[in-house]
Amino acid sequence: MxxxxxxxxxxxxxxxxxxxxxxxxxxxxxxxxxxxxxxxxxxxxxxxxxxxxxxxxxxxxxxxxxxxxxxxxxxxxxxxxxxxxxxxxPRRNALIRPPMANLEVLFVSMAAAKPAPLLPTVDKLISIAEHNHIEPVIIIGKADLDPTRAAELQALYAKAGFASFVVSCEKNEGIDAVEQYIRQNVKDKIAAFAGTSGVGKSTLMNRLFPSLSRMTGEISQKNARGRHTTREVTLFALSDLWPDCQNAQGYIADTPGFSLLDFTRFDFFEKDDLPATMRDFAPYLGKCRWADCTHLKEEGCAVLEAVRRGDIASSRHESFVSIYNDLKDKHPWTKVPSHH
Ligand SMILES: Nc1nc2c(ncn2[C@@H]2O[C@H](COP(=O)(O)OP(=O)(O)OP(=O)(O)O)[C@@H](O)[C@H]2O)c(=O)[nH]1
Ligand SMILES: [Mg+2]
Ligand SMILES: [Zn+2]
CATH class of the missing domain: 2.40.50.140 (Nucleic acid-binding proteins)
Incomplete structure (x- = not known):
């Protein structure tokens, strides 16, 4: 050498x-x-x-x-x-799903319908991003299939404190706003689209970057059996994707869709770290009656009171409980080292 x-x-x-x-x-x-x-x-x-x-x-x-x-x-x-x-x-972070290093922005992607959004999965991905200091950005795709549901989801995540976008590649709507976000916030960073298989990640990348021709797939038996259209993580340099971004240092990745199963196999962090990954809980943490409140069902829990008032979406708290239950059953020796 x-x-x-x-x-x-x-x-x-x-x-x-x-x-x-x-x-x-x-x-x-x-x-x-x-x-x-x-x-x-x-x-x-x-x-x-x-x-x-x-x-x-x-x-x-x-x-x-x-x-x-x-x-x-x-x-x-x-x-x-x-x-x-x-x-x-040296890395700033490393994720298991999607398997990537040095991510700074994660486009957490779901579809308004087909497949129906699984909010516990979406929220788990958000928590993993937050724990690794990656900014989650919410993409609600296929709005043409259920515009009402798409608007509800956007409202839910905007209220929780995230940049969130409704798009339809079918109708060519909402794509400019995502492009604007990338130009303003991703220019010199690494970003990735992640989410369940078939939500339209590769289709959206093709719309955002006309020079790309990612393979996209019909939802069919083959997805139902757990096969995915995109098979591996691939990063694309923004300077290659957009002719007017010659000086950009950033990259955007398309990633394979995952199934719920991928998640339960790994520990991502300790259960004590979970509340801090819920940014909509932040104003209430430390205000519960008991210092060791788990925010699951205690009397005098400030988080639960906020859920009852509608200040925290109940789906976000349901996801919190579901992730908590996943994490509490893990034994330390089943953990995957973070520098995997
Ligand atoms: N109705 C509708 N269908 C869409 C839209 N965007 C994508 N699709 C369709 O959804 C299917 C899946 O799209 P992909 O882009 O391959 O999904 P993916 O998220 O990349 O899937 P994986 O690579 O398996 O993770 C394709 O048949 C697309 O044509 C949309 O905005 N509206
Ligand atoms: Mg794909
Ligand atoms: Zn509490």
Whole structure:
């Protein structure tokens, strides 16, 4: 390995990583600005760290051992020599679902109908984002199928304190507002669309970024059996997606839809951390009669009083109870390390 470059992992499939290397470096090398494909140094596996899309990495390579694959991408020789990930730079966070590092904005996506919104799943995703200091932004898609429900959901999440958007890709409505949000808030950050399979994440990305042609899928038997249209996380550089964003450093990821099952397999945080992930509970925390109030059913609970008054949506409290019950049954030894 006689050369080094820095870059960002934009996809990882079966241990093979696609990496977008930085264009301008202090010590220029032949791969600057190129997208490459390689594996990681073996030792990461022993350290229990897996490189993730969104990771900033150092790639080492030998000019002499590089070959160019059929897509024109410089790649390692067949024996894996020539180029590899040498180092993962420190992360701001790492998620298990979606499997990504360094996220700053999560577009929590649901459909007004088909599939019917599962608010406990939506709220779980929001809590995971909050716990990892990722800003959740709510996308309510397929508004054409049930405009009334879409408006209700938007009101619910706006009141809880989130930026929330109603869109219909079918009717081409609401997409400009999401575009505006991305231009103003995601320019130099990593964002991802996440949510249940079939809610329309890839369809919306195709509308937002006309140069993309993500594969999208009909809801059919194949989704019902748990197969998804989008199979892996892929990051796209905003500077590639929008011609007028040449200087943007940001990335937007499409992610595979998940099922409820994916969630219950993992611990995401301790139950004591849960109340702090509910931003609509914040004004009431610390105001309950008992200092150790769990906000589940105690007398004199300020959170429950706010639910009764309608200041906190009852669906948000129901999700809180459901996540709490998931977390309380976990034993510490079933936990996945956060630097997974
Ligand atoms: N009626 C209606 N259908 C839509 C809308 N947006 C997407 N769809 C349809 O919903 C289906 C699923 O869309 P996808 O974009 O593949 O969904 P996804 O969330 O990417 O799904 P996964 O990749 O499996 O996670 C497709 O048949 C789309 O045509 C919309 O605004 N209105
Ligand atoms: Mg998709
Ligand atoms: Zn309480």
């Amino acid at each position: 006689n050369q080094q470059s820095r870059g960002k992992i934009i996809q990882g499939v079966g241990g093979l990583y696609t990496i977008r290397l930085e264009a301008e470096t202090d010590t220029p090398t032949p791969l600057d600005g190129k997208t490459i494909s390689c594996r990681a140094r073996g030792v990461f596996r022993h350290e229990g760290t897996t490189p993730l899309p969104g990771d900033n990495v150092v790639v080492g390579y030998d000019d002499s051992a590089l070959k160019i694959d059929e897509h024109g991408i410089p790649t390692a020789a067949d024996d894996g020599s020539g180029i590899r990930i040498e180092d993962i730079l």
